Amino acid sequence: MDKLIIKTIFLVLILTLMGCSSSEETELDKVPDKSAQALFTDAREALDNGLYKKAIQILSAIDSRFPYGPISHQVQLDLIYGYYKSGDSAQGIALAERFLRLNPNHANVDYVYYMRALINLSTEENLFQDLAGIDRSDRDPTAAREAFNDFKTILTDFPQSKYATDARKRMIAIKSRLAKYELSVARFYLKREAYASAANRGRFIVEHYSTSPEVEQALEIMIECYQAMGLSDLESNAKQVLAANYPNNQNTDDSID
Numbered sequence: 001m002d003k004l005i006i007k008t009i010f011l012v013l014i015l016t017l018m019g020c021s022s023s024e025e026t027e028l029d030k031v032p033d034k035s036a037q038a039l040f041t042d043a044r045e046a047l048d049n050g051l052y053k054k055a056i057q058i059l060s061a062i063d064s065r066f067p068y069g070p071i072s073h074q075v076q077l078d079l080i081y082g083y084y085k086s087g088d089s090a091q092g093i094a095l096a097e098r099f100l101r102l103n104p105n106h107a108n109v110d111y112v113y114y115m116r117a118l119i120n121l122s123t124e125e126n127l128f129q130d131l132a133g134i135d136r137s138d139r140d141p142t143a144a145r146e147a148f149n150d151f152k153t154i155l156t157d158f159p160q161s162k163y164a165t166d167a168r169k170r171m172i173a174i175k176s177r178l179a180k181y182e183l184s185v186a187r188f189y190l191k192r193e194a195y196a197s198a199a200n201r202g203r204f205i206v207e208h209y210s211t212s213p214e215v216e217q218a219l220e221i222m223i224e225c226y227q228a229m230g231l232s233d234l235e236s237n238a239k240q241v242l243a244a245n246y247p248n249n250q251n252t253d254d255s256i257d
């Protein structure tokens with residue numbers, strides 16, 4: 001009986017996947033048989049009106065029917081934007097990566113880096129948890145790191161890009177996000193009295209995210225860990241750094257023996 005149920009579920013899953021694939025093909029077939037330029041005009045109109053699903057449908061049809069046309073690159077760029085606005089991060093990132101791989105010297109490659117970064121950042125957002133005030137600093141920061149690297153690429157390789165200013169601002173916010181993650185890991189180790197690991201996480205924050213607000217707490221953790229391990233020299237150094245940068249911190253009173 002159990003085997004029959006498993007087989008039935010497996011068959012349903014296969015049919016569902018086949019149905020999705022068939023549905024996608026049907027959606028593409030619904031796109032009118034027009035010239036690439038005419039379809040592109042329709043897609044742009046859909047994008048302008050916020051009809052992102054419709055725009056994606058039309059743009060995908062153009063990409064499929066006219067893969068080597070004169071507007072093929074712009075179609076892909078608009079598709080990346082459409083995927084971003086519709087919340088389809090997987091498709092957006094995949095297309096951005098394909099575009100960068102096949103067109104590394106394209107005039108709008110900075111835009112692709114920028115969009116891939118925004119898509120990665122969008123995967124970090126969770127409206128319901130944010131509204132509930134849930135602390136999510138311990139969640140996997142991989143997407144944030146990827147976004148940070150793409151913004152950094154813009155500043156390094158395309159300093160004159162019109163996206164450079166916004167990229168720089170976003171990098172500052174991402175640094176704080178990454179520092180919060182490291183801080184949550186440091187606290188995790190501290191609660192379990194893994195002092196060396198906790199101190200190393202704190203030091204990483206100080207060395208790599210020196211402009212983030214989390215540095216003060218990182219130094220506090222370092223001091224507590226060094227004290228617990230009997231490393232008086234390192235404890236004294238950390239206290240001096242804390243006193244120099246955060247003179248009002250309660251741990252600075254006895255920071256220098």
